[in-house]
Amino acid sequence: MNVVQRVMVADLTAQELVSSALSRFGAGDTISTRAMLDIVRRTAPACGNSDDDLVELIVMTAVGRTMGVVFDHRSH
Structure with a gap:
């Protein structure tokens, strides 16, 4: 069954x-770009999009759902 899920x-x-990763949160929540990137990368390690591309999608989607965004993906 794990094979089917990975495909x-x-x-x-x-x-x-x-969108799936953000579905864990609700309107008014504040999300971390670092945490969201981590969720996406763990869910789909073969995702070919750059972090910058994903952050753009995260921000556009989160703002559309009235969520706040903390830009912490570049801080170490």
């Missing part, structure tokens, strides 16, 4: 991955 994840677009 399904590989078929998801970056937008679908981001």
Whole structure:
């Protein structure tokens, strides 16, 4: 069964991955770009999108859902 789930994840677009990750949060929540990138990368390690591309999708989607965004993905 794990094999089927991995194939399904590989078929998801970056937008679908981001949307799925953000579905864990609600309107008014503040999300971390670092945490969101971590969720997306763990869910789909083969995702070919750059971190910058994913952050853009994360921000656009989160703002559309009235969520706040903390830009902490470049801090170490």
